[in-house]
Amino acid sequence: MRVNPDFVEDLREFGANKVTECFNCGNCTAICPLTTLNEERFPRRIIRFIQLGLVEKIKSSLEPWLCYYCGECSSTCPRQADPGETMMAIRRYLITAYDWTGFSRWLYRSKVNEIIAALVLFFLTLGIIYVLHGPIVTTHTELETFAPSHIVHPAGYIFGLILAIILLGNIYRMYRFTMRDVKAPFSLYIKELKSLAVHFLTQIRLRVCGQGSGIKPQWRNHILIMTGYTVAFILVQVDLFTKWSITNTPPPAWHPAKLFWTYSSVAILYGTTVAMVGRIKKNQPYHQYSHSTDWMFLILLWLTTFTGLLVRIFMELDWPIPTYYTFAVHLALVVPLLGLEVPFAKWSHLAYRPFAIYFENVRRRAMEGKA
Ligand code: SF4
Numbered sequence: 001m002r003v004n005p006d007f008v009e010d011l012r013e014f015g016a017n018k019v020t021e022c023f024n025c026g027n028c029t030a031i032c033p034l035t036t037l038n039e040e041r042f043p044r045r046i047i048r049f050i051q052l053g054l055v056e057k058i059k060s061s062l063e064p065w066l067c068y069y070c071g072e073c074s075s076t077c078p079r080q081a082d083p084g085e086t087m088m089a090i091r092r093y094l095i096t097a098y099d100w101t102g103f104s105r106w107l108y109r110s111k112v113n114e115i116i117a118a119l120v121l122f123f124l125t126l127g128i129i130y131v132l133h134g135p136i137v138t139t140h141t142e143l144e145t146f147a148p149s150h151i152v153h154p155a156g157y158i159f160g161l162i163l164a165i166i167l168l169g170n171i172y173r174m175y176r177f178t179m180r181d182v183k184a185p186f187s188l189y190i191k192e193l194k195s196l197a198v199h200f201l202t203q204i205r206l207r208v209c210g211q212g213s214g215i216k217p218q219w220r221n222h223i224l225i226m227t228g229y230t231v232a233f234i235l236v237q238v239d240l241f242t243k244w245s246i247t248n249t250p251p252p253a254w255h256p257a258k259l260f261w262t263y264s265s266v267a268i269l270y271g272t273t274v275a276m277v278g279r280i281k282k283n284q285p286y287h288q289y290s291h292s293t294d295w296m297f298l299i300l301l302w303l304t305t306f307t308g309l310l311v312r313i314f315m316e317l318d319w320p321i322p323t324y325y326t327f328a329v330h331l332a333l334v335v336p337l338l339g340l341e342v343p344f345a346k347w348s349h350l351a352y353r354p355f356a357i358y359f360e361n362v363r364r365r366a367m368e369g370k371a
């Protein structure tokens with residue numbers, strides 16, 4: 001087994017600064033509400049692997065994804081070694097390890113790289129809109145004339161397909177790293193698919209994370225953000241058939257798509273604002289440290305949602321120029337938000353966590369002989 005003696009140092013750029021403080025007492029594992037006596041012994045085991053430089057062991061472990069970062073372990077660690085943040089840092093490291101393009105590693109390496117990537121995608125999108133936009137009608141609002149849906153929709157689907165291919169490739173690498181020694185029949189993967197859906201949609205483990213410890217629970221806020229962008233994603237697909245969004249004749253205010261869009265916008269804006277204020281105040285253990293990628297995700301998501309909401313308001317007011325310009329900026333924010341965050345950074349948690357629970361269930365049932 002190969003050992004990387006510099007791994008503790010390497011992990012600093014992902015936010016793990018106190019790993020060497022840990023003297024392996026095991027208090028964190030004993031107090032963690034998500035560990036089990038038999039199989040899951042995080043965070044202590046992962047911290048030990050880091051200290052020993054056992055990189056392959058870490059890559060083959062699903063445990064980092066089973067932690068939902070309630071911070072109970074960090075607030076009770078006798079050495080203030082911040083095990084919760086170490087688990088977060090190792091998840092950041094794993095995102096780069098799963099990524100077959102290597103781009104994620106480049107992004108996480110420095111905040112300058114991140115800002116450059118976001119700005120390049122932002123201005124590139126604005127440039128494309130400048131070249132391809134339709135006629136600008138100023139007497140009244142004609143969004144579809146300005147942004148023809150026969151261009152916007154196919155471009156969106158091609159972009160989505162590229163992101164899906166990259167993300168699925170990363171998930172496949174996660175599977176190879178973590179499940180290559182597991183002898184599980186295919187039927188078990190099919191049977192356990194329900195756990196993938198349940199944990200993706202409900203994030204139910206987060207609900208018990210930190211419960212009764214005096215730490216403010218994050219579950220409600222996570223669900224608000226998660227349902228917000230799930231609803232937004234569905235509504236963008238629905239627009240292809242109903243033309244409720246990119247249109248020259250906006251539907252009435254009570255149109256279901258508009259009501260859902262309002263929910264989605266308010267939920268994401270509220271959830272991201274609460275998360276950002278928490279990171280500024282640092283009054284919860286899980287907000288003590290913020291990596292630059294955490295901020296980039298929250299800021300891009302907030303700005304994208306806010307500009308999307310503004311577009312709807314300007315359309316209702318029939319202000320053509322503000323509608324077109326804000327829509328252009330909104331699209332120019334959507335591209336770096338999705339292009340960087342979904343396959344390469346923070347948003348990929350949304351896929352890796354439920355897949356980790358899914359793989360873990362398959363592994364456990366295979367070991368129990370329950371095909
Ligand atoms: S992180 Fe803290 S609580 Fe956990 S094993 Fe190390 S010293 Fe003990």
Ligand code: SF4
Pocket residue numbers: 028031032033034035042043066067068069070071072073074083084087209210
């Ligand atoms: S942050 Fe919470 S869930 Fe994660 S290891 Fe610590 S106690 Fe467990």
